[in-house]
Amino acid sequence: MTELTLYDYELDEHCYKVRLLLGVLAHPHNKVPVDVHPGREHRSTRYLRLNPLGTLPILTEGDAVLYGAEAILAYLARKYDAARAWLPDEPMTIGQVMQWLVFAVSDLRVASVARSHSLMGREADEAFIERAARHAFRHMDDHMTKCEFDGALWFVGRAPTIADIALFPAFALSRDFGVDHDEYPALRRWMARMRKIPGFVTMPGIPAYH
Amino acid sequence: MRSSRGWYPVSLSGGLDAGRSAGTRLFDKEFVIWRDADGAAHVWEDRCPHRGMRLSFGFVRGNHIACIYHGWQYDSNGHCQFIPSHPALSVPSSIRVATHPCVERLGIVWVYSDSNVTTPPELALDTGEVTSVRSLYIDRAPATVLDYLEPRSENVGADAVTLLSLDAEGQRLLVAVQPFGVEKTALHIVLPTKPNAHQAEARRAAALWAEDLRRHLEEETILTSEPTAPATYEAAP
Numbered sequence A: 001m002t003e004l005t006l007y008d009y010e011l012d013e014h015c016y017k018v019r020l021l022l023g024v025l026a027h028p029h030n031k032v033p034v035d036v037h038p039g040r041e042h043r044s045t046r047y048l049r050l051n052p053l054g055t056l057p058i059l060t061e062g063d064a065v066l067y068g069a070e071a072i073l074a075y076l077a078r079k080y081d082a083a084r085a086w087l088p089d090e091p092m093t094i095g096q097v098m099q100w101l102v103f104a105v106s107d108l109r110v111a112s113v114a115r116s117h118s119l120m121g122r123e124a125d126e127a128f129i130e131r132a133a134r135h136a137f138r139h140m141d142d143h144m145t146k147c148e149f150d151g152a153l154w155f156v157g158r159a160p161t162i163a164d165i166a167l168f169p170a171f172a173l174s175r176d177f178g179v180d181h182d183e184y185p186a187l188r189r190w191m192a193r194m195r196k197i198p199g200f201v202t203m204p205g206i207p208a209y210h
Numbered sequence B: 001m002r003s004s005r006g007w008y009p010v011s012l013s014g015g016l017d018a019g020r021s022a023g024t025r026l027f028d029k030e031f032v033i034w035r036d037a038d039g040a041a042h043v044w045e046d047r048c049p050h051r052g053m054r055l056s057f058g059f060v061r062g063n064h065i066a067c068i069y070h071g072w073q074y075d076s077n078g079h080c081q082f083i084p085s086h087p088a089l090s091v092p093s094s095i096r097v098a099t100h101p102c103v104e105r106l107g108i109v110w111v112y113s114d115s116n117v118t119t120p121p122e123l124a125l126d127t128g129e130v131t132s133v134r135s136l137y138i139d140r141a142p143a144t145v146l147d148y149l150e151p152r153s154e155n156v157g158a159d160a161v162t163l164l165s166l167d168a169e170g171q172r173l174l175v176a177v178q179p180f181g182v183e184k185t186a187l188h189i190v191l192p193t194k195p196n197a198h199q200a201e202a203r204r205a206a207a208l209w210a211e212d213l214r215r216h217l218e219e220e221t222i223l224t225s226e227p228t229a230p231a232t233y234e235a236a237p
Helices: A014-027 A045-050 A069-078 A093-106 A107-118 A126-149 A161-173 A185-195 B141-153 B200-218
Strands: A004-008 A030-033 A058-063 A064-067 B007-012 B021-026 B029-036 B043-047 B057-060 B064-066 B080-082 B102-105 B108-112 B129-137 B163-168 B171-181 B184-191
Touching: A004 A014, A014 A030, A014 A107, A014 A161, A014 B171, A030 B163, A045 A058, A045 A126, A058 A069, A064 A069, A069 A161, A093 A161, A093 B021, A107 A126, A126 A161, A126 A185, A126 B200, A185 B129, B007 B029, B007 B171, B007 B184, B029 B108, B043 B108, B064 B129, B108 B171, B129 B200, B141 B163, B141 B171, B141 B184, B141 B200, B163 B200, B171 B200, B184 B200
Parallel strands: A004 A030
Antiparallel strands: A004 A058, A058 A064, B007 B108, B021 B029, B021 B171, B029 B043, B057 B064, B102 B108, B129 B184, B163 B171, B171 B184
């Protein structure tokens, strides 16, 4: 029995990032479903003691606790990917992966806000978040367009990394908040490649096929 | 650029892999573009006749495209051939999607604006080999984009087809103009040279030119303020 436990909410795209990496690594773990909606269990004393910010996912291993999907991805990649493919050692590669992880939690975060506004009625400035999300997707599409000229099919280097995982759900779920994929051809092709990674897992809104 | 009958570019050929579909628009009307298993491109109205779902949300299997809503399958002529909830039903031929004539020239997928036309006028364009650069989507009206590009280029398209030839970054580019919507224009950009192994730099230079062009035309609003929503990214309000 593994000590690794993921506190998870099925509809949360940040939890999905962790499920996706655990899927492609085929790493055994326990999964504890958290009743976020409607139970607000993630804001209960039990969970606030694990993560005072009140967000998911949370990962525990023995007494150690990690929260924030990107931090969890980095830990799992370093510890459980013997091939060092998902977070390579080469210094510039690490810098580039970090650049996209930071992008995922800064510029791209509006996509999560837009989605919970659209699905859960969370308060937000609709025009602003749609514009900002489209701006972020455009930045990603410009990058992947130029990568493809060099035959590079992933955000960093020649193979998928945790950067691809951190960026994937915001774009794959963008129709949830009314942003079509029409204008991002390079991201459409990248999304199709993501779905073919062995061990790929789905979530509501991200089917296996397209 | 007014809506008029004719041929319009909707995608780069190389950007549409076999077995894939994508959505696009002409004068704000929605289209699905898909490529079947045999490599033929199709451009249809983006509506499943059953419930009006966008077919571009669906998926291609062999030479059929299926609606993601209830799985109705359409063959390459737009006829519904199979309804999963009535597997024994021989589907009436009246259940069909409005299809548009579609050809590929110069590495670009072109669609004829009228649906269900069996013999559209020929698209009088060169069949020469090209190297694709990218499709560029600009949040500006087609007329605004053309006002900027036309004085800087030569229209080498025939009849009503707008195909601009221009110099950018010391090389010649062909730019096909798609009137996407009232406030949106797509440009499909190719190098008029055969693909070869040494073109990464030329394509990159053309792609950077395209980004500059978009920035210039949009006078891109720099996002100076932070999102108004709170800093956590909880799934529930």
